[in-house]
Amino acid sequence: MTKNAVFWLREDFRVKRNDALTYATLNHENVSVVYIFKKQEFEKKREAKQWWIYKSLLNFEKDLDNLNINLEVILSDSYESTFDKILQYKNFSIYWNKIYEPDFLKFDEKIVLKLGKKNIPYKIFKGNVLNEFNEVKKNDNTPFKVFSPFWKNAEKIYLDKGFSRDSLPKKRTSKSKFLKEYSKKEDVFKPANWQDKFSEYWDPSEKEASKILKKFLSENIINYGDQRDIPSVKGTSRLSPYLASGQIHVETVWEECEKLKVKKRGYRKFINELGWREFSYSLINYFPEMLKQNLRKEFDNFPWTENKKFLSAWKKGLTGYPIVDAGMRELYETGWMHNRVRMITASFLVKHLRIHWKEGEKHFQNCLVDFNSANNTAGWQWVSGCGADAAPYFRIFNPILQGEKFDKKGSYVKKWVKELKEIPEEFIHKPWEMKNKIQNFELGKNYPFPIVDHQLARQSALKAFQQIKKN
Numbered sequence: 001m002t003k004n005a006v007f008w009l010r011e012d013f014r015v016k017r018n019d020a021l022t023y024a025t026l027n028h029e030n031v032s033v034v035y036i037f038k039k040q041e042f043e044k045k046r047e048a049k050q051w052w053i054y055k056s057l058l059n060f061e062k063d064l065d066n067l068n069i070n071l072e073v074i075l076s077d078s079y080e081s082t083f084d085k086i087l088q089y090k091n092f093s094i095y096w097n098k099i100y101e102p103d104f105l106k107f108d109e110k111i112v113l114k115l116g117k118k119n120i121p122y123k124i125f126k127g128n129v130l131n132e133f134n135e136v137k138k139n140d141n142t143p144f145k146v147f148s149p150f151w152k153n154a155e156k157i158y159l160d161k162g163f164s165r166d167s168l169p170k171k172r173t174s175k176s177k178f179l180k181e182y183s184k185k186e187d188v189f190k191p192a193n194w195q196d197k198f199s200e201y202w203d204p205s206e207k208e209a210s211k212i213l214k215k216f217l218s219e220n221i222i223n224y225g226d227q228r229d230i231p232s233v234k235g236t237s238r239l240s241p242y243l244a245s246g247q248i249h250v251e252t253v254w255e256e257c258e259k260l261k262v263k264k265r266g267y268r269k270f271i272n273e274l275g276w277r278e279f280s281y282s283l284i285n286y287f288p289e290m291l292k293q294n295l296r297k298e299f300d301n302f303p304w305t306e307n308k309k310f311l312s313a314w315k316k317g318l319t320g321y322p323i324v325d326a327g328m329r330e331l332y333e334t335g336w337m338h339n340r341v342r343m344i345t346a347s348f349l350v351k352h353l354r355i356h357w358k359e360g361e362k363h364f365q366n367c368l369v370d371f372n373s374a375n376n377t378a379g380w381q382w383v384s385g386c387g388a389d390a391a392p393y394f395r396i397f398n399p400i401l402q403g404e405k406f407d408k409k410g411s412y413v414k415k416w417v418k419e420l421k422e423i424p425e426e427f428i429h430k431p432w433e434m435k436n437k438i439q440n441f442e443l444g445k446n447y448p449f450p451i452v453d454h455q456l457a458r459q460s461a462l463k464a465f466q467q468i469k470k471n
């Protein structure tokens, strides 16, 4: 065994259930944590996530400090060239946990060859999933494309294995440095950006993730089945950004759920959502082309439209449909959006405006603190009807009825679309039908008229859908 070890930090900003980090501390005298920050992956593309990573680095550094472990950051233009520089170092071993994205897994293979040539010891550990994606297959060895049989199978495989052992890293007697040159964590993020306000809503740390989970399990999971679709209440866990950057391991989430004395409908529904996350990872790894293209090929002929004005109105939350606008503004303000509203806003873009799902995927990618390729791509393709086990394209969400059903009193709309706060409840989701005048409010001046008419947009979407069936 070498004296020095590196834990290559990627999407696992946690001490608990971090197999690669624990292994390094149990087997080596000197351990350093190295994070490679590739600017091009974030700037103008994943700005919300960039903020999250920056804060995560600052918080994780403190956690590692308690273990006498140094966190070293390298700013990089390419993972490969940075890795080549690291490979020039002598006498060390390296460990990391997998990221279940095809490009990352391919990169692992490349690195392994290089490490082998240089005789550098390494070990790759399971990442933040329940099962390795290739453990779950149909009897005929092909991947699942439908959620229910996938999850029945995946859940059984996981439960048969049992929860993995949750061993903690060992504290070092003294700190050691690995890199000769490294960057300041502050260089990862320029202050005074639009994402700065996220600090009011999030604390990207392992401690906060545990706190949120504890609170959710003691107060909310019981009603999760009924409240998970109501965006004005905190009915869901809001653990998604912590899961995406690995402040908490999904096995820990499930293990804590298992400790509940009473397991009702809420528990079952919640565990199933963890299943959807697993399903997304399975899909993008078995069908990596879906990260760029429609999974269902017939959608390649869909007549999408290009309309910069509509796309911009959608992004800014100025479509004139209150529930859509509230969602888009929640996203811009907090870096997160409620799942029900993600479905409504996404459906509005691809069906009412007939703008390609890739435009929406790109915008969410830039604005979500919980962005991950698997869930985002699968989510967009599910809404658009071109994904696996997707909502049929012809089922078109009516933004007025969706608002009236899931935001009955309009509290969610009033929270995010301040100009509508005086609108009476009965018109909150259709302010254009209001006959009486409201002081200081004029439709078309303070808030836009709907940019498209719901019925006409619906008919036009259905007609477009007929076209792909003809081809």
Ligand SMILES: Cc1cc2nc3c(=O)[nH]c(=O)nc-3n(C[C@H](O)[C@H](O)[C@H](O)COP(=O)(O)OP(=O)(O)OC[C@H]3O[C@@H](n4cnc5c(N)ncnc54)[C@H](O)[C@@H]3O)c2cc1C
Pocket (backbone or CB within 6 Å): 228, 236, 237, 238, 239, 240, 241, 243, 244, 273, 274, 276, 277, 278, 280, 337, 338, 339, 340, 342, 343, 346, 364, 368, 370, 371, 372, 373, 375, 376, 377, 379, 380, 383
């Ligand atoms: C268009 C669209 C884009 C999306 N993009 C993302 C994304 O980039 N990152 C992301 O994490 N989720 C994405 N989702 C899925 C879902 O909206 C979020 O995971 C959820 O809103 C997170 O809130 P929560 O943590 O309170 O979820 P909870 O309801 O508390 O669920 C617990 C966990 O289960 C997982 N989960 C829940 N719902 C889903 C789902 N439908 N698909 C897959 N996993 C799920 C998440 O990891 C979540 O944290 C997207 C959904 C849609 C419709």
